[in-house]
Amino acid sequence: xxxxxxxxxxxxxxxxxxxxxxxxxxxxxxxxxxxxxxxxxxxxxxxxxxxxxxxxxxxxxxxxxxxxxxxxxxxxxxxxxxxxxxxxxxxxxxxxxxxxxxxxxxxxxxxxxxxxxxxxxxxxxxxxxxxxxxxxxxxxxxxxxxxxxxxxxxxxxxxxxxxxxxxxxxxxxxxxxxxxxxxxxxxxxxxxxxxxxxxxxxxxxxxxxxxxxxxxxxxxxxxxxxxxxxxxxxxxxxxxxxxxxxxxxxxxxxxxxxxxxxxxxxxxxxxxxxxxxxxxxxxxxxxxxxxxxxxxxxxxxxxxxxxxxxxxxxxxxxxxxxxxxx
Amino acid sequence: xxxxxxxxxxxxxxxxxxxxxxxxxxxxxxxxxxxxxxxxxxxxxxxxxxxxxxxxxxxxxxxxxxxxxxxxxxxxxxxxxxxxxxxxxxxxxxxxxxxxxxxxxxxxxxxxxxxxxxxxxxxxxxxxxxxxxxxxxxxxxxxxxxxxxxxxxxxxxxxxxxxxxxxxxxxxxxxxxxxxxxxxxxxxxxxxxxxxxxxxxxxxxxxxxxxxxxxxxxxxxxxxxxxxxxxxxxxxxxxxxxxxxxxxxxxxxxxxxxxxxxxxxxxxxxxxxxxxxxxxxxxxxxxxxxxxxxxxxxxxxxxxxxxxxxxxxxxxxxxxxxxxxxxxxxxxxxxxx
Numbered sequence: 337x338x339x340x341x342x343x344x345x346x347x348x349x350x351x352x353x354x355x356x357x358x359x360x361x362x363x364x365x366x367x368x369x370x371x372x373x374x375x376x377x378x379x380x381x382x383x384x385x386x387x388x389x390x391x392x393x394x395x396x397x398x399x400x401x402x403x404x405x406x407x408x409x410x411x412x413x414x415x416x417x418x419x420x421x422x423x424x425x426x427x428x429x430x431x432x433x434x435x436x437x438x439x440x441x442x443x444x445x446x447x448x449x450x451x452x453x454x455x456x457x458x459x460x461x462x463x464x465x466x467x468x469x470x471x472x473x474x475x476x477x478x479x480x481x482x483x484x485x486x487x488x489x490x491x492x493x494x495x496x497x498x499x500x501x502x503x504x505x506x507x508x509x510x511x512x513x514x515x516x517x518x519x520x521x522x523x524x525x526x527x528x529x530x531x532x533x534x535x536x537x538x539x540x541x542x543x544x545x546x547x548x549x550x551x552x553x554x555x556x557x558x559x560x561x562x563x564x565x566x567x568x569x570x571x572x573x574x575x576x577x578x579x580x581x582x583x584x585x586x587x588x589x590x591x592x593x594x595x596x597x598x599x600x601x602x603x604x605x606x607x608x609x610x611x612x613x614x615x616x617x618x619x620x621x622x623x624x625x626x627x628x629x630x631x632x633x634x635x636x637x638x639x640x641x642x643x644x645x646x647x648x649x650x651x652x653x654x655x656x657x658x659x660x661x662x
Numbered sequence: 663x664x665x666x667x668x669x670x671x672x673x674x675x676x677x678x679x680x681x682x683x684x685x686x687x688x689x690x691x692x693x694x695x696x697x698x699x700x701x702x703x704x705x706x707x708x709x710x711x712x713x714x715x716x717x718x719x720x721x722x723x724x725x726x727x728x729x730x731x732x733x734x735x736x737x738x739x740x741x742x743x744x745x746x747x748x749x750x751x752x753x754x755x756x757x758x759x760x761x762x763x764x765x766x767x768x769x770x771x772x773x774x775x776x777x778x779x780x781x782x783x784x785x786x787x788x789x790x791x792x793x794x795x796x797x798x799x800x801x802x803x804x805x806x807x808x809x810x811x812x813x814x815x816x817x818x819x820x821x822x823x824x825x826x827x828x829x830x831x832x833x834x835x836x837x838x839x840x841x842x843x844x845x846x847x848x849x850x851x852x853x854x855x856x857x858x859x860x861x862x863x864x865x866x867x868x869x870x871x872x873x874x875x876x877x878x879x880x881x882x883x884x885x886x887x888x889x890x891x892x893x894x895x896x897x898x899x900x901x902x903x904x905x906x907x908x909x910x911x912x913x914x915x916x917x918x919x920x921x922x923x924x925x926x927x928x929x930x931x932x933x934x935x936x937x938x939x940x941x942x943x944x945x946x947x948x949x950x951x952x953x954x955x956x957x958x959x960x961x962x963x964x965x966x967x968x969x970x971x972x973x974x975x976x977x978x979x980x981x982x983x984x985x986x987x988x989x990x991x992x993x994x995x996x997x998x999x
Contacts (some may be wrong), residue, residue, distance in 0.1 A: 476966030609880030632807030639800035
């Protein structure tokens with residue numbers, strides 16, 4: 337398999353398939369509505385989905401270790417609600433400090449997840465489900481039946497206001513950082529090793545527990561960052577913000593080819609997966625499909641992509657078997 | 663029990679009171695009593711009659727605990743049930759508003775749930791290599807999406823004729839709500855089927871080891887299919903009773919139910935990795951959470967505080983087996999030394 341041609345490498349990769357889907361979608365939408373490809377539209381696609389895209393990076397790392405984290409939007413609400421209250425009552429007003437507070441809180445929440453999953457040997461979905469309830473409840477407790485409106489967080493919202501480049505910079509920095517981390521650092525390769533075969537990784541001297549804890553801590557930190565960004569972009573902080581949206585993040589990863597059993601997935605794939613979901617949301621109204629049909633289309637695409645993947649995998653397996661029999 | 667299912671290699675185990683107390687179900691019963699004492703202390707109006715009156719609101723979720731236990735025992739997971747509740751609830755409202763007679767309304771709702779279950783089941787069984795979390799994530803979004811489309815721009819629907827669905831929310835003899843009896847009957851059936859029949863035991867076999875169950879002659883995919891169909895059916899029961907108590911449905915009906923139901927099961931000792939736990943535990947755990955909600959609601963505790971308590975209970979519950987295992991290990995090491 338070493339002398340695999342470059343062409344085969346490109347056509348065989350998951351990212352190429354996703355890119356092809358994206359291009360076809362783009363052409364299709366542009367034919368139906370030529371206004372789609374304007375800089376304003378593209379900018380809005382990224383701005384409106386910055387939260388999903390950022391958290392998808394953390395989810396990628398978690399899913400690479402064969403885990404899952406469904407507490408992220410609760411962490412987001414807890415951190416976002418806290419900084420919303422802090423700036424509402426003028427306790428902290430510096431934008432940077434608020435971002436840092438949110439990230440530290442997210443880091444703490446994620447570390448709790450990681451500790452219990454790694455040291456307590458608890459199934460990730462169950463542990464994060466527990467924290468999903470706890471942090472969401474804490475968001476309500478912090479809010480004390482109040483919420484921060486646009487007027488309360490005006491200064492902080494300057495950062496993510498429509499037309500500013502703040503959210504884009506955060507997005508680009510995050511993606512560049514994770515691309516580098518997962519591909520070229522020791523830690524990144526450890527994540528893949530733990531996900532592919534935890535036992536083999538342990539025997540070859542990788543501290544599996546520490547890797548797991550770090551991965552969930554990273555996820556939490558990103559969720560905290562997304563919380564601050566959410567308050568800034570939408571200029572409000574409510575305890576129920578982004579409720580149930582963790583499934584969007586997981587869906588972005590799944591469409592992007594991240595395997596739930598661990599060890600398989602890439603930053604590029606995750607990005608394309610998140611982009612496909614974002615474009616569907618933006619483009620449906622433009623091509624005269626009512627926006628209430630958005631979820632149905634999204635669900636169908638998820639199923640089609642994963643089932644297509646299984647069928648191609650089966651074909652490849654069968655071909656390999658036939659070759660061996662000859 | 664072991665004798666009936668044909669696994670009586672060992673002699674029947676002696677069941678002592680001490681052993682019973684140290685099972686997960688025993689611990690849950692103790693916790694159940696403690697929670698009731700706690701509830702009576704924090705709320706003056708926590709009486710039997712009041713609890714009976716407030717319970718139906720929360721009891722609709724109990725329908726889904728039963729088949730979810732089956733699915734978790736199989737080692738699968740179904741996160742589309744909240745959306746099935748929404749879809750079937752919406753359909754029930756539309757069928758009823760179209761003037762259909764009461765039996766047709768119920769049959770229509772159950773048929774819709776059945777179809778949702780069949781869809782989930784056939785995807786799960788035709789592509790067994792896909793994790794059930796992903797396929798049901800897809801159908802979760804689709805089912806709620808269809809409900810959203812049928813609800814249209816307004817996003818909600820109410821019963822035109824609330825008298826028609828009144829039979830679902832009435833009380834027998836003016837004290838016992840119908841829903842309690844229905845839940846009780848279905849719970850007994852589900853428990854007996856899981857613990858005492860061949861089908862129930864084969865679910866455990868599949869959950870413990872799919873491959874060996876297959877070679878032992880269990881039709882793995884058929885069992886999984888039945889579990890998913892039952893799940894869809896019970897989710898539609900939940901949708902039916904939920905809308906009967908809330909007089910309508912909207913796009914957020916049943917949102918988050920899937921996680922609440924899974925939490926009740928796991929708290930009840932049913933492992934999400936499959937093959938472990940009993941339905942009795944799941945039912946007691948569901949009751950504990952329901953009663954806590956009622957009492958905290960009566961005591962005017964911030965209603966979201968219950969989330970923190972449920973989450974903490976869940977994490978403690980899943981941590982205990984690990985801690986117990988570590989202690990046992992240390993004891994063994996000490997004995998060896």
